[in-house]
Amino acid sequence: MGVDLAEMQHKLKVVITQAAEAGQLESIDWTTYPLPQHLVQAERDAMALPGGAQNAHSANLNASTSYLSNGAYLPERIHKRKNEDLEVTATEEDAVTPSWKKHNTNKGSMEDRMTGKSKKHDKKQKKQDAFRANGLGTNADVLEKRKQRFGYTIEKSYFRLTAPPAPDTVRPLPVLEKSLNHIRGKWKNEHNYNYACDQLKSMRQDLTVQHIQNELTVKVYESHARIALEMKDLGEYNQCQTQLRALYKLNIAGKSEEFTAYRILYTVYTCNRTDMNNLLADLTLADKQKPAVQHALQVRSALASGNYHKFFRLYLDAPFMGAYLLDMIIQRERIAAMAAICKAYKPDVSLCFIAQELAFFGDVDAPDPDAGLRQCLEFLCQHGGEPFVERKEDGDIRFQTGKAIAVFEGQRAAAFRSVDIKGQI
Amino acid sequence: MDALWDDFATAQNTCNGYLLATTISPEPPATDPARLYNFSRWTNAYSVQTDLRYKLQYNPSVHLEKKEAGAWLEVFTAFYTFTGKLLAAEEAQTAGKNREADWSSVYESWKEVLSTVYRGYSGNVFEAWTIPCLYVVGKYLRIFAIKADEQAAASQRDSGLAFGGLQEEDACSAASKNEKLEDAARQINRIFALCLGDRSPLEDSRKWALYYTANLLFKTYFRLNSIPLSKNILRSLRASATDTPPLSAFPKAHQVTFKYYSGVIAFLEEDYALAEDFLMSAYQTCDRRATRNVEMILMYLIPTKLLTAHRLPTQQLLQQSPTLDRLFSPLCTAIKRADLRAFNAALEAGEDEFVKRRIYLTLERGRDILLRNLFRKVFLAGGFEAPKEGEGEGGIAAAVRRTRIPVREIAAALRMAGATEIEDGEGGVDGDEVECLVANAIYKNFMKGYIARDRGIVVLSKAGAFPGTGL
Structure with a gap:
């Protein structure tokens, strides 16, 4: 036990600020709301348990202090390219039932349909509902209606609006929260990108039309950005990134370190110097201290000075999902490095050296010592280097760099032609 | 009050555009510092039209055609309204009540002046010699827009809105903090189009205002951080190059500014050869007494030269300006001495300013030259082969x-x-x-x-x- 005064006051401040920001100062029943020292205690207890962050989240009830789970930085990455969205608690998933399962189980009796009465009646009822839903009924009434109708429609396809949306098709915040977990869960299990992208887009739309800008908004964009990265859908990724940048600027908590790093890598990929300069101008000193951002900046500076050796080493330990972005540039940087190697080394170098310098290491899972070499050889052949590969009598494979310069110089020019991406802003 | 109308008459009779422009300038001439104040006291909102008509149409020392007098009447009516707003705002500011100074309505009323002047030209009422009036309206529109935007931002800060989530309706509209300046850019662009589209013979063409207006636009776009828009201006200028007077025929001030911006735009697009041409030419044409301008040109010329010719500026050149000396001297010394440690430190120390001026990514490439110098030192230290x-x-x-x-x-x-x-x-x-x-x-x-x-x-x-x- 023992929550000291400073901690309690801090917690109290957080709770009040959040309530004020969410406009709930009036609506929360403060007499029954947990006391700040209890909240702190609950957080601690939750942290002490395994999987602490998630539990802390639920322990916080409607205080919605997800900053704990956001702030929980895992120093050791378990898997290099872990998409953090994949951690959805099982309970959250279960609570979610797809809309089509709940849809109209009793369609009215045969009798009703034959007399045709029910239909008319239904219509009248519907009209009345709509009437009330449009704000003419009491507030609670409307909320109740919306809850009834949309409490479970957590899935919704994206449809590009050309007019203001009908109010009753827009999901309110609590439903959207469920939707996000549902979609994350589905993505984890089924990996259906078209579905996930479609659903996330419709969520983004619902958030936008309701002017919701809070941690959920950030989470939706972050999830979408990660999934898009995983699928190499850079157009969609860029849209999310642009929004995220604006949201972080509003000081809404999120994984800004991770996404700042992505943004740097993305700009490296697009080779847009104006953007890069703006980005550097945007970075604060605090940003630059963060490991992921530092890594991304090192990648940038390595590439700017043509230091391929350093770049390929950085490629190997990219934090978060940075490797997906680096995958987009690695081929082109390999070609560039080959151009330099060909010009500088004479008369030839061993294939081993090239494979190592260009980070061809084969599969991590399959411990085949020659896999890297084969990949490297394949890469060289793909880019017209085949005639310059030579197998020596002692089994050593050499690459005649001196003769291959023209080939790789040409390839390099082609690889660096401006990058054009759909949806680029 | 007579001084204004004397100037107006003299300007009209001698076709002196610059003098004419001073009569509608928000800054009174040094010879008549109380001009705006007197002008606003000279008449009132009720009789302004009559009083102005008396001065413009029935003034024996000014011989204006009826149409032209009518156009000037509109201009001065708008100018009268503007004077009232400006004086009120300035008064509030001198009294220390910054928040009460309404720069936004100063901007709007000046925009009205701009519109009346614009109509004077678009209706072909004003002759080409009067184009300095266009300079004045454009120049001050930009200034007032910046003031209005600054004030809007400040008042948002004061009211604490900037800390809530409310000030930005849409997460994307982060740029709306420059609302007035963006509007100003559109207005100035209208003037640019007005000049570009003039088909009169060159002696009497509004095209002579082209480069001044283009420069104003560049300034505005740079400030708005929408530099790519400048390329549209350059493109239109290139497209109409055949029936535009050559740049060298324009006043030097227009030339230097235009070359400076063209150079910087080329620099940002990494067309360093072109950038060097423009900046070099701007540097040579620029009046040496305009120390700030020289400094601005050198700010880009030095990194450009570093890249194109691998040349470092001399100590003498840098010492002309404390800013240049502070920014570049440590870097240059480090490159000369091939001292990587010092180079990295200098680059890091100046990073914020380099990034702000958009030269960081270029200066960074000075490292290549530094390494060259280092390898060269190793080569020299290696001495000579023993004679065979x-x-x-x-x-x-x-x-x-x-x-x-x-x-x-x-x-x-x-x-x-x-x-x-x-x-x-x-x-x-x-x-x-x-x-x-x-x-x-x-x-x-x-x-x-x-x-x-x-x-x-x-x-x-x-x-x-x-x-x-x-x-």
């Missing part, structure tokens, strides 16, 4: 520099210069990274030669191993 036997003792010309340099010697030099990144973390040196740096120097033509990896040496060319450095 039988080559004749008296041959002075036979002294040949040692062209085979072990990679480990270069590695040692790099470590001495402070290249911490080549260390492998275990007290040794990552030889592959050293080779990579050398390979880059060779690839970028800073150095001639090749790496013989198996023998662990770098073989430099016997003649001109370091092009452009006398070796």
